[in-house]
Amino acid sequence: MNDVEVEVLAEPEFADPVLIEGLPGVGHVGTLVAEHLIEEGDGELVRRIHSEHLPPQVTVSDSGLAELVSIECHHVALGDRDALVVTGDQQAGSGVGHYRIAEAVLDVATDLEVEQVLALGGVPTGELVEEHAVLGAASSETLIETLESSGVEFRENEPEGGIVGISGLLVGLGGRRDLDAACLMGETSGYLVDPKSAQALLGVLQELLEFEIDLSDLEERADEMEDVVDRMQEIENQNVPTDDDLRYIG
């Protein structure tokens, strides 16, 4: 096996293709969006990327099938445009690995004549948020304007410290390849998987790429998460000694 290997599984036509990346990260926001697109959009697996820079690991399916950790690229039709949706169970395990895998993903994109790259993720706020803004960073001024008109916010000094990992590299290396590349990050607490932030991000994507998609599945998951949060807060409240508890000790 080479350093990075791209397995070709299908060769459908791609109309005006856009790459949408949603690998695991803060709040799993990017992954939730990417998986939702694949599921609702009836995605077809077209490429699989294997690499020794990914963790040395297999995932095991419910039936017991073991599969090598990989990056998967699906074809998904979104309105008039076709998306190459990039997702997977893991990011690379080292800095060099991040570069190598980002380059391999961009090679696939170039091969399929993709001209626009959208790297999805979450940006941690450190506290539970009601409103989930979508922040952006992009490779060109023109793209920033387009994104702003679709509801993406650009704020000074955010995200602080820049963007790390494959999302950052897809924009940075994509920009160097003259692709229109942007990172779109849904605000999220950073403590929990966040389907609400994913919904906000999908709202921006629908506006930007002009397609419609059923969000009921994500809404359900968001409701479930809210129940989880409610129960956690109840438990926490029970552990705080009340006045009555303290009276007994005194």
Added chain:
Amino acid sequence: MNDVEVEVLAEPEFADPVLIEGLPGVGHVGTLVAEHLIEEGDGELVRRIHSEHLPPQVTVSDSGLAELVSIECHHVALGDRDALVVTGDQQAGSGVGHYRIAEAVLDVATDLEVEQVLALGGVPTGELVEEHAVLGAASSETLIETLESSGVEFRENEPEGGIVGISGLLVGLGGRRDLDAACLMGETSGYLVDPKSAQALLGVLQELLEFEIDLSDLEERADEMEDVVDRMQEIENQNVPTDDDLRYIG
């Protein structure tokens, strides 16, 4: 020295060969089984794999002989089939190293026309267990069925988080090479070397590969370990103040 080097030490015939890997891991279950097969089956060392991806270390024998850490492959006759038993003192020291060594082991397997790969290990339960089930994960549905009929259990969401290290890679990369590959994992507490779990795993192997092997050695070690556990529990009990101790203080 190259990245990975395979030293050829013997070239016996292999009939219907199966690769059995037992490198160090949880409860040393895989290692105990592999070493037991080599000892009882009078194994012949046929390959030795050296690599800079293994720790920079020599082991020292009782007589003072220093030997470079390596992966050893023995020929062991098991009934009508011949096994290539892969064991060693250490796994690789990095993610990339795990991939490189797994590929080297599979190259040896391919070279010897191995068509089935069984990666052995332990799965931690977090508590002392009486019954040691053997869990599985495999590269194909057909193999899952075969293994189930030999007593291997396939459970949803187990092992959680997939399988990491060379055992996972032998199944994942082996599957990609169209080998019948499976990981067989004996349940074990995860805190101690576990010869009982190794016995359970050997029971499954005997059923699956149709051979018989003397288990008295492992039984002895299991009895010894039980004595160790008993003594540890006694010591622990002695450290807990009894009612009598407390009376004295009071």
Added chain:
Amino acid sequence: MNDVEVEVLAEPEFADPVLIEGLPGVGHVGTLVAEHLIEEGDGELVRRIHSEHLPPQVTVSDSGLAELVSIECHHVALGDRDALVVTGDQQAGSGVGHYRIAEAVLDVATDLEVEQVLALGGVPTGELVEEHAVLGAASSETLIETLESSGVEFRENEPEGGIVGISGLLVGLGGRRDLDAACLMGETSGYLVDPKSAQALLGVLQELLEFEIDLSDLEERADEMEDVVDRMQEIENQNVPTDDDLRYIG
């Protein structure tokens, strides 16, 4: 992308060129000096070094533009000499990476016929200092003499433990290439960004390279930092219990 890539952006003439490196380090002293030279000297970006050995990261500008982390080389005229000023947001992320990037920087230097290398940094004193001496280490006795006559101090056993990172390597590897190479380190507490130490270092550079530069910008930043330190000390004093607080407890 290769291991390390040098992008050529401009090819101005370099008269009697000297390389001045100021990548992030202790007290950001080197970075402050390098950035001040580029700003005041109206630097022209001539080379950009990209590498998978740099962190997998983009920085985001105030307007939202994402840019891949890189090492930047500017042309700056300093009196009769031209400087190649090397700066950036990050150093390499591994030991091997430090070597690779230092070699790439020296290759650029060789290409531009640089014969003198000055690696700038800070040396931590562990306490707030009023006087900021500039310590040195150099690749030859002759250079040590020249530096001493420009106000650089050479002290036994300082810096203890040698010099680590790209500054150390530019001197060590530069010396092996027969370049006149030195590390100039401004004394600094090590806890804060230190524009005063940067001023001291610039004083030495002006003397050594015979140029004049406006320092008012750094003076302003030094005043700002002093205000920050004053406020921090006030807060700290408020948290120390006074005699009056203690009386109450007693």
Added chain:
Amino acid sequence: MNDVEVEVLAEPEFADPVLIEGLPGVGHVGTLVAEHLIEEGDGELVRRIHSEHLPPQVTVSDSGLAELVSIECHHVALGDRDALVVTGDQQAGSGVGHYRIAEAVLDVATDLEVEQVLALGGVPTGELVEEHAVLGAASSETLIETLESSGVEFRENEPEGGIVGISGLLVGLGGRRDLDAACLMGETSGYLVDPKSAQALLGVLQELLEFEIDLSDLEERADEMEDVVDRMQEIENQNVPTDDDLRYIG
């Protein structure tokens, strides 16, 4: 610069050469012996090994000269035999680095027709010791016998966990190259630089290689260390409350 580079500085004749390695490790025992041999034996620097696998660092001499961290090989005449004494400020910074540098050292040895390799080090006892035994591990039975008759002890299960780093690899990789290779380890507490253990190790070397060397320098350093230890114990005793201190509290 390549991965590892060997600089040739001199080509003296080597009679019946033996490689003696003393890179930094437990109690600096190996380094003390190697440096003592070079100083007393008026060693000549014949090879210098540079590598990106060594830490990215320069050392600074008392006069301010910066020198890239390297492995140095000196020619030292020891009685009728010539030694290639290998020392330096640092070991490699990674597992792969240890292998690469050990191979480079062995390449130098092969080039100079060395047939015997002695890797020196310390073995930690965890407590201050009066008698400093020298333990061994070797690549062949014959060498074990020779070493035993020179006072080296071979003990079951020692050193526990084998030998890690370049000393282990010189023996392990040296053995694979059919060199007579051994690791000689002076017992030492593991907490302090230990010139007494170095003396014990030099005693064994003198016996084994049949040469004589002045030990007064090491004796002085041993006396100094004893003073340090005495003073440390005094300070420790002063901090333990005596009966008188306790009376006051009671």
